[in-house]
Amino acid sequence: MDSPDAVAKPSSAAAAAESPQVKDSPFLNFASTLSPIQPVDTRPAAFVDVNFPSPEPVFKTPHTNHLRKLDLLRRCEQLPSPSHNPKLFSEVVPPVSSSMAQLNTCCGKECEGDESLPQDRPCSSPSTCVDAFLVEPSEDCENPSGSRDASLEEASKLSQINKSEVQIDCRQKDSGPVRDLCSNSPSLHLDQDSGGLRTSQSESISTKEIEMKIPASTTKELMVEDVKFSYQAEQPLAGLKKSSNEEHLGKPDKQKEVKVIPHTEELQPVLKNAIKGDGSSVERGAATLIQGHRAQDVKLHTGSGQWGESSCNPQFLPQPNDASRVVDSYNDSCLAVSVVSAENQTLWDQEDGAAQCPRGMRKRLQFEAVENNQKLSSWLYSDLTDSTDDVSNAESQLHLDKHSVNASDEIPIVNSSKSETFLHKSSANVNRGGQKKATTVRMVPRPSGIGLHLNSVASIGLSSEKSLTNPGIASIKEENQDNPMLKLPENSSSYQSPLDVEPLRSSQPSKCTDIIVTPINVKSVPAKDASRSEESSKMSPRKKRKKAPEDEGHKRCNCKRSKCLKLYCDCFAAGAFCSEACACLECSNRSEYQDTIREAKQQIESRNPLAFAPKVVLRVTQQNQENEENKGVTPPSARHKRGCNCKKSLCLKKYCECYQAGVGCSFGCRCEGCKNTYGRKDGCGELIEIEHKKPVEREEKDLSAGKLRSTGVNMEVINTSQRLLRLSPVTPSIQGSNSGNNVPKSHKLPSSYHTSPESGALVLPYYVESPSSPTNSMSINTFEEAREELSMIPYDQDQALLKLDSFSPGWDGFPDICNLSPLTSLSPSTTHPSSSKIKEPKIIQKKVFPWRSSPATPLPHFAERKIFSEPDSESVLPNIREDDIPQEISDERLPIKSVQASSPKQKRVSPPQRRLHGTRSSSSPSLRSGRKFILQSVPSFPPLTPYSKNNRGQGS
DNA sequence: GAGTTTGAAACT
DNA sequence: CAGTTTCAAACTC
Structure with a gap:
């Protein structure tokens, strides 16, 4: 394996690294020749060939530079089987990039670089590729375009060229980058040091390593990849491809690439697309590199900044100055690609991050990302739009972003980034929206009844104005108006618990309107938000209404120890902030303490989820509701949810919440001797009474009017x-x-x-x-x-x-x-x-x-x-x-x-x-x-x- | 306005 | 879960 296989493998590996197309021939060439240098020549040749078909354009395109880079990277990878080792690649890459840069700089011809890249591919012989890495730079430096021009034959020749040459080239050309590459790749180092032989050895080694590294499973992938690659490079490399393909197939080299491939497979299509697009060649290279190399590796390479040199290629960098960007973009693209393979979503993000990625790559990635994003966005949109304005806005943004993305590569990136942000936003919005919705929806359901906090109720009763629906509802409506999301169903009962308020907002239109009179009447309704609550509290005439003899109907609290964070506090209980009218001490029920308030509410709710629910609920049929709402009067039907436990007040004093709320006691009440003038709970009070007082209460109940009417039979039964x-x-x-x-x-x-x-x-x-x-x-x-x-x-x-x-x-x-x-x-x-x-x-x-x-x-x-x-x-x-x-x-x-x-x-x-x-x-x-x-x-x-x-x- | 009463809320 | 305590409003004077 080592010698023959090694040779073949290395070549194959190199080929694989370079590109499928190149791979095939290069590998073979490598295997046979091991001379990387020649391949370089082949590149030109291949390049020439390549030029014919679409691939060339790709190379030609600024991307071609990228391709070069990619090629270099590939080479690096290939050469040093270590390329498989991400580290090696990373190491190699920088040199490559540097070499590229040098080449570019030396040649000063982007085309060369580009061409070389395509050529390289065409040369495709993996060995050549490897050589190409070495050679190219040198060649580029030497013959920037010339090498490219070389025909496939030349390429093959080049591939035949001894590694020594390659080494030489490397030394010569790169003494800088190439060497670096070589040095980076152990094999290369060997080559450099020892010469071609070493390189061959190194290659063999690399091949071994590669083989070792490459999972058998990859072979299949390789095949696929090869195919893909072939697609990409086919035209240009055609002739080479066959060889390369054959080699790949036969050789494990492909496997190297194959490794990449798994990711690449997914990416390939993208890459292909990208290639088709603009600087396809470069992108290809990048893609291949990416495929062959892990995004990280690529990054490392790019990180070296050598690629920045590559930026010299106009294609890469439409922006000449952005060599770094180019590199980054490269990296990004690679990343993006890898990411894509890994996760489409991640891609998006990464892409976004990579906004600067090479166009071709970007485009590909972006497109995919865009599509994905679009999908996501569409998805999100659907959700979000419903949920919130923000969402809609975000959507709009997304759309814009998408468009922009489509418009330009870079923009797309930006867009992508935006999209990301957007997504985040949207997600956040979604959450929010979802919550809101949920809340809203949840809230909505209430419709049927009218809930009143006792306080509120009382106040309501007091305040003809607001009545049940009144402040709370009004506030809610107002809020809803403010928040389209929160639109309260007209019918929906409004409930203003400070906490609940929000949900109420969301209240959906319910057939039946439950009006929950928030206790708030007394106080400002605890608005959904503290601000609201604040406003409400401030505004709240509600509060005043109720108690507050002092305030207008507005309750006030005089809490001294509870800090107004307990239900003892009417304001707090009503979900309202304490107002100035309050005489509370150390009041924490203020907008500035929303957090504290929430915590307190949560605690309370943890004990009693309904703690903030309106104490008095009025159930009103729609008709009733309408009437009542219109009237603003608390419907007599209103009741205490909990009922009272009056024992001494006979429910004839405000000690009794029912009485306070102007509501008759209900079955739920435990009151004893209920004489609630508003009505007795036939059930409640009576029940208790019944038990305790049954007879009397019954009578009373009866007195209460028809209430008992049913009681007759019921009474007995009940009893x-x-x-x-x-x-x-x-x-x-x-x-x-x-x-x-x-x-x-x-x-x-x-x-x-x-x-x-x-x-x-x-x-x-x-x-x-x-x-x-x-x-x-x-x-x-x-x-x-x-x-x-x-x-x-x-x-x-x-x-x-x-x-x-x-x-x-x-x-x-x-x-x-x-x-x-x-x-x-x-x-x-x-x-x-x-x-x-x-x-x-x-x-x-x-x-x-x-x-x-x-x-x-x-x-x-x-x-x-x-x-x-x-x-x-x-x-x-x-x-x-x-x-x-x-x-x-x-x-x-x-x-x-x-x-x-x-x-x-x-x-x-x-x-x-x-x-x-x-x-x-x-x-x-x-x-x-x-x-x-x-x-x-x-x-x-x-x-x-x-x-x-x-x-x-x-x-x- | 102070003190008492009351009942809910909170706590154990 | 029941009992007790705490709390603040309601009430009385």
């Missing part, structure tokens, strides 16, 4: 159910709340948004209805919807409550809600102090049962009062629908977690959620029914027992 299910009155609320509590955590999953309570509430309704609904299908659908609703709820949290739809002011709605949806009750229940966070899951379960079946959960309360009493389903259904509709939010959020989140119920529900998504949007009305169904379905789970109530409530 029983409560007794059974509820066991603990406290729990009832708790149930909701508890479940809610638990749920909230789960809610977190879906998104902090839907708090358990809500979800629970929603869930319940579903269950309620569903339980009855026997049909599994129904249940399923309903479940899905329910999930969605749930998910929605979580989102809306409050909305869930709102969704209850009953909204008839007062309890009427309530009962409905209760009846229809335990959910509604749930929401309140959840809202109940305890339940506030997560009760949902429990609620759901409980509700389901309780609601219908089980009083256990607060639901039962509702159920008792309203659910049963009324055709719950009716009211519920609509409510449910709304909830479902809101889905949007739920979709993302709920779907996944909501179900899970809601413990057992969720599980049950989970299937429905999926559907819900689909259904949500679909039917507001149907949704309602859907909810009912859901409820039914849900109950179905529990349903098992005629009314889970017994089972669950008791069971629980």
Whole structure:
């Protein structure tokens, strides 16, 4: 192997390094002759030949210089089998480049260099190539163009030329670069030192090494590569090719190239294209080099700056001064190529980075990159455009970039870089957008209900102006306007929790509009952003409205120890920044502390995802919503998600959040002796009462008006159910709340948004209805919807409550809600102090049962009062629908977690959620029914027992 | 305005 | 999960 093979191999290797075409002949030549020098001559010859076909143009083109460089590199590689060794290449390359530079400088003819390169290729004999490296420089120096002109025969002769010659040449010519090259390549060094023989030896060695290095697997690749190369060089080298090809095939030399090839294969097409394009030759060389050499090697070479000399070739560097650039570009191109092979994307980036890459290479790369980029960009665009303006802008940029890229090589690079940046941006945007979208979407889902922070509610009530929709909504709308992305669906309920605000923005148009009255009323709505919040806080008349006797309706806080970063702080709870009106001490709830605020919110949400959800949710049918929204009045139907736990205030004082919000207590409430004038929760308060006070409350409830109307039967049922299910009155609320509590955590999953309570509430309704609904299908659908609703709820949290739809002011709605949806009750229940966070899951379960079946959960309360009493389903259904509709939010959020989140119920529900998504949007009305169904379905789970109530409530 | 009451939030 | 503590608002005087 060593001697013969070595010879052949080295030659082959050299050939491979040079170019497939050249490779073949060169290799053979090398093998036979080992004289690199001759090959150089061959180059000219080949070059001449080459000139004929397209290849020549390539060489001729400034790129040809590159080709030279490439050739040199190849040679270097080839010669020193070490070329395989990247190191060697790197070493060699610089010399080569230097040699090239010298040549260029010496010859002062770019053409020469270029020609030589093409020639080299044509010479293609790998040996020649190697020689060419040595020779070329020398030749170039000596006969810049002459060598090129030499015919293939000459080339072959050259190839025949002894290495000694080559060595000599190297010494002579390069004493500089060539030597360097030689020196760089061990083999070359040998050659230089010992002379041609050594070189041959070195070559043989190199070949050995190469062989060793080259994986057998590469052979196939080599073949392919050869083909590719042949494509590239075919025309010019034609004759040589055959030989070279044959050699390649027969010889392992190709393998050397082949190594490169793997990468090159991919690159080849590109390279080919590039070659076809402008300075194809140079590019080719570069490509080949690249292929043969690793990008790194190339870089190293370029790094040597020798290539810069090559820049002398006008082709390479349209910009004469940019020798360095050229080199860089080369490197870049190489890199890019390698990258491409490795990763298209990376290519893009690299290319971008390489903006300066040689045109041919660049073009190729760029094109590919461009295409890829375009693809990516298109892809991104599609995504981004939707997502955000920024995205659109970015897209536009990208497009521009693309165009520009197309326009010019360099530009393309720039473009590519831009594109990269753009991509990054876009990615960022995407993320942002995605988040936003998600948030927006999520937010959107809420629509059905109106959420109000208690504070806000109160304020709302106070402030006729803003009413439910008011400030928060207005702010949201405004924001939305500002942010096209964030457009709030008109219908969508606006919810302003500081945190939530953002999502709200995104609120999608929901069939049903859930209006979440942010507690903010009191204070500025916590705008999405601190700035907003700031503005809102500043602006917030809302805040003033509510509490703030001092402020106008605007709440103020007097926090002294909480730093306004706890829910104790109304402002913070409302998602609003503290305003000047606030008397808080050490207030951190200010725009300047957004980070802190966020952290605090996160912490709080971690505990209770719905913590910032509006405490009061109004569910309004679209009609209702519109009316209400228009009116700006908090719908009586509004409820506390969590409900109150009043024990002494009888819900007749502002201590009671329900009362404060101007909302009747709901099933979710745990209040004792509720006398809420706004309405009693047939369910909630009663439930508790029922348990505790049942009779009295009932009466009261009855007093509360029709609220109880349903109660009649329900009451009894409820009572029983409560007794059974509820066991603990406290729990009832708790149930909701508890479940809610638990749920909230789960809610977190879906998104902090839907708090358990809500979800629970929603869930319940579903269950309620569903339980009855026997049909599994129904249940399923309903479940899905329910999930969605749930998910929605979580989102809306409050909305869930709102969704209850009953909204008839007062309890009427309530009962409905209760009846229809335990959910509604749930929401309140959840809202109940305890339940506030997560009760949902429990609620759901409980509700389901309780609601219908089980009083256990607060639901039962509702159920008792309203659910049963009324055709719950009716009211519920609509409510449910709304909830479902809101889905949007739920979709993302709920779907996944909501179900899970809601413990057992969720599980049950989970299937429905999926559907819900689909259904949500679909039917507001149907949704309602859907909810009912859901409820039914849900109950179905529990349903098992005629009314889970017994089972669950008791069971629980 | 100070003190008390209340209930939610937070913590254990 | 229940109980306790903390907190701030609401209320009373």
